[in-house]
Amino acid sequence: MAQHTPLYATHVAAGARMVDFAGWDMPVNYGSQIEEHHAVRRDAGMFDVSHMLALDLAGADAKAFLRGLIANDVAKLVEPGKALYSCMLNPDGGVIDDLIVYFLSDTSYRIVVNAGTADKDVAWIQQRLASTGTQATLTVRRDLAMIAVQGPNARTKTWAAIPGSEAASNTLKPFQAAAFGDFFIARTGYTGEDGFELTLPSEQAAATWNALAAAGVAPCGLGARDTLRLEAGMALYGNDMDESVSPLDAGLAWTVDLKDPNRDFVGKAALVANGARRQVLGLVLEDKGVLRSHQKVFTAQGEGETTSGTFSPTLEKSIAMARLPLGVAPGDSVEVDIRGKRLKARVVKASFVRNGKGLI
Amino acid sequence: MTTPTDLRYTASHEWVRTESDGSLTVGVTDHAQEALGDVVFLELPEAGRVVAAGEAIAVIESVKAASDIYAPVAGEIIASNEAAVDAPESVNADAYAAWLFKIKPADGADTGALLDAAGYEAAIG
Numbered sequence: 001m002a003q004h005t006p007l008y009a010t011h012v013a014a015g016a017r018m019v020d021f022a023g024w025d026m027p028v029n030y031g032s033q034i035e036e037h038h039a040v041r042r043d044a045g046m047f048d049v050s051h052m053l054a055l056d057l058a059g060a061d062a063k064a065f066l067r068g069l070i071a072n073d074v075a076k077l078v079e080p081g082k083a084l085y086s087c088m089l090n091p092d093g094g095v096i097d098d099l100i101v102y103f104l105s106d107t108s109y110r111i112v113v114n115a116g117t118a119d120k121d122v123a124w125i126q127q128r129l130a131s132t133g134t135q136a137t138l139t140v141r142r143d144l145a146m147i148a149v150q151g152p153n154a155r156t157k158t159w160a161a162i163p164g165s166e167a168a169s170n171t172l173k174p175f176q177a178a179a180f181g182d183f184f185i186a187r188t189g190y191t192g193e194d195g196f197e198l199t200l201p202s203e204q205a206a207a208t209w210n211a212l213a214a215a216g217v218a219p220c221g222l223g224a225r226d227t228l229r230l231e232a233g234m235a236l237y238g239n240d241m242d243e244s245v246s247p248l249d250a251g252l253a254w255t256v257d258l259k260d261p262n263r264d265f266v267g268k269a270a271l272v273a274n275g276a277r278r279q280v281l282g283l284v285l286e287d288k289g290v291l292r293s294h295q296k297v298f299t300a301q302g303e304g305e306t307t308s309g310t311f312s313p314t315l316e317k318s319i320a321m322a323r324l325p326l327g328v329a330p331g332d333s334v335e336v337d338i339r340g341k342r343l344k345a346r347v348v349k350a351s352f353v354r355n356g357k358g359l360i
Numbered sequence: 361m362t363t364p365t366d367l368r369y370t371a372s373h374e375w376v377r378t379e380s381d382g383s384l385t386v387g388v389t390d391h392a393q394e395a396l397g398d399v400v401f402l403e404l405p406e407a408g409r410v411v412a413a414g415e416a417i418a419v420i421e422s423v424k425a426a427s428d429i430y431a432p433v434a435g436e437i438i439a440s441n442e443a444a445v446d447a448p449e450s451v452n453a454d455a456y457a458a459w460l461f462k463i464k465p466a467d468g469a470d471t472g473a474l475l476d477a478a479g480y481e482a483a484i485g
Contacts, residue, residue, distance in 0.1 A: 017394075032452075033423050034398045223397060223424055290401050290421040311400040311423050318401075339419070339426075 005050035006145045006202040010209055014219060021222055022116030024051040029221040037227050037313040039218035040191050041356045044151035046209070046217045047225050051115035054144050054199055055122065058108045059136025066101060066109060068265050069128060071247060073257035077103035081177040083188055086255050087247045088121065089267025093274060094243040095250065097121050098235065100188065102177050107136075110184070112146075112199075114237050128266075145205035147198045149217055150228075152356060154195030155187075161215035162208065169196065190225065192232025192354045227310050230319065233282065233351035239293050240280070240307040240321055246271060249323065250307075251280025251350055280307070281328060282350040283320040283336065284360055287343035291320035296337040297345075301325040306336065314353045315360065321350050362390050364456060368471070369480035375456060376432045376474055384471075385459045386432060388420060391484055393455045396422035399448040404440035404461055411437060411463070413470070418460060420451070429460065433469040438462045 002025040011018065016027035027048065029036060039045040057066070066074045072086030082103045088096045097117040102110040113121045125138055149158050159166035168180035169187070174194075177186035184199040200208060213219060226236070233251075235241055241250035248256065248271055256271060257263075283306065285291050291309030302325040309320030320336075324347075328334070332347040348360045367375045373392035377385045393399065401421040411417050411431040418429035418440075439462040444450055450458040465471065475483060 017397075028424070029397055032398055227423060288401065289403070290426065292426060311421070313423070 003051070005048055006205040007048045007050060007209055010206050011048065011219075016219070016221060019222070022051065022114070024115055026051060027219070027221040028223045030219050033221065033223040033227070034313045036218060036220035036224035040151045040193055040220060040224065040228055041314055041353070042152070044149060044154040044157045044195070044217045045220035045224065046212050047148040047150070047220050047222070048146075048209070049148050049197070050145040050202070050205065052146055053113050053115065053118040053121075054141040054146070055111040055113065055125070056108070056139040056141060057111060057136055058139070059134070060107055061135040062109055063106045065129065065132065065134045065136055067263055068132070069125065070099070070101070071256045071265055071267060071271070073260060073263060074101055074103065074109070075260070075263075076257070077101070079176065080104065081172070081186075083175045083177060083186060087241075087252060088124070089247070089265070089271075090243055091266055091270065093246040093248075093267040093270030095237070095241045095245060095247055096124060096243060098237050098241070098252070102184075102186065116238060143202055144199050145202045147200070147205065147209060147212070148189055148191075148195065149198065149212060150189045150191040150193045150195035152194060154193065154217070157215045157217050158196050158198070158212065161211040161217070190232075190234055191228040192234070193228075193356070227313055230308050230310050230321065231312050231314055231353035233321065233349070235321075236308055245323075246274060246277075248274070248276040249278040251321070276326065278304070278323045279326055279328070280321055280350050281324050281330065282348040282352060282360070283309075283322050283334065283345040284315075284348055284352075285318035285320075285336070285343060285345050289318060289338050289343055291318045291336060291338070291345070293320075295320075297322050297324060298335040298337070298342065299324055299328045299332065301327040304328070312352060314356075315358050319352050320345075361394060362456075363477045363481050365477040367456070368474035368476060369483075370430065370432050370474060371480075371483050372430050373484075374429060374432055376471075378471075379462075382465065383438060384432065384435075384463045384465060386429075386461055386463060387459045388429060388451065388455055389480070390455045392427075393451050396420065396424065396427060398423045399451040402445050402448050402451070402460065404445060405437045407437050407439055409437045411435060431463065432474060433463065433465045433471055435463045435465040435469055438464050
């Protein structure tokens with residue numbers, strides 16, 4: 001039995017095409033996925049991301065616990081509301097999940113994890129809390145809904161839709177959040193555009209969604225969310241990394257903080273011992289076709305694999321993220337096996353579009 | 361979703377129109393284009409290719425996924441729609457106008473297994 005977010009009835013009433021995503025019945029598109037994609041790049045669109053899970057961690061040892069739990073270092077968070085993207089690793093250095101941690105105080109943090117991994121994440125964190133004797137409590141916040149409002153006009157349209165929200169959020173820097181009544185407003189996202197991720201009580205989700213729609217924010221499904229994040233070069237858990245892949249091999253070395261020699265975290269020893277064995281780069285298909293995940297890539301340095309691929313509505317070309325041998329560099333020419341045919345692709349940095357503009 | 365009653369259908373979501381010369385014009389159904397979403401790429405068989413019934417002979421790719429298109433009967437490909445290749449979104453605009461290929465059925469090719477509109481609608485529930 002698929003789970004439903006607080007906005008399920010709203011999506012169905014709007015005629016959304018619903019699909020199973022990680023056990024949740026979610027909108028994949030309302031009409032044209034490409035139109036939804038363009039709405040976010042050119043104006044403002046919104047996504048129901050209530051299937052993701054917020055976890056509140058509070059207690060005297062919260063900071064020390066998180067410094068040992070995840071590969072990025074929460075000690076660098078000093079401004080209230082500041083967010084940090086990180087992987088949570090297993091002892092072998094594989095990625096259990098990628099997540100965002102919001103710093104509320106040294107004794108209070110909010111963590112947002114993926115839907116498909118939420119149960120295993122909670123079990124792992126609870127087990128770590130118990131085995132380390134940590135003085136902190138984890139609260140699962142399934143009572144909250146989340147709406148991502150993204151695009152160049154996302155912030156102004158959010159302010160128009162939610163009275164009082166402007167004063168609470170107009171000084172937020174990127175990757176920073178603030179409380180606003182029962183709402184938590186974060187200037188974060190998964191599209192490569194400016195905007196907010198709103199966390200709010202479930203019972204206010206439908207009214208807020210409708211107010212945003214009335215302010216001209218286009219409802220967008222998970223289909224557009226995937227093409228947007230891929231154009232932005234952002235990793236998707238389960239596609240671009242999983243428990244068998246180290247963040248150093250998944251293009252996420254920038255999220256692994258090894259600066260403090262006295263900080264140990266789960267998976268650190270394995271990362272240090274193994275180092276980077278692969279790298280993530282972008283591909284742009286030069287022949288006709290569409291790149292998809294898990295296609296074989298042939299390079300002068302050996303074989304690699306696409307981890308995510310799609311048709312880019314912004315660039316009107318097919319693009320992919322690929323895990324490739326070390327030594328392959330942007331500008332190289334490679335071949336990709338697409339249904340038995342070897343098609344030509346060009347290697348680029350794995351970031352294709354930012355703030356509405358093509359980078360390749 | 362529309363299912364014209366003057367066409368016949370396969371369970372794999374192709375529509376088939378019998379022309380006056382006995383050739384068959386083939387496309388994908390409105391139900392299929394709706395499920396696929398925005399179509400961005402078509403790979404169609406070349407004229408002259410001899411195909412078996414049920415053989416995967418074309419590919420339709422939407423933003424979301426790639427799907428095979430199957431020959432509804434055995435025969436020879438006599439044309440493919442280059443205009444649709446150049447404008448894949450025409451499949452979304454009108455799936456019954458955007459034909460994909462024409463096939464000349466082999467002698468004795470069996471078209472009896474094709475569904476009528478009611479049969480297809482029943483098949484897709």
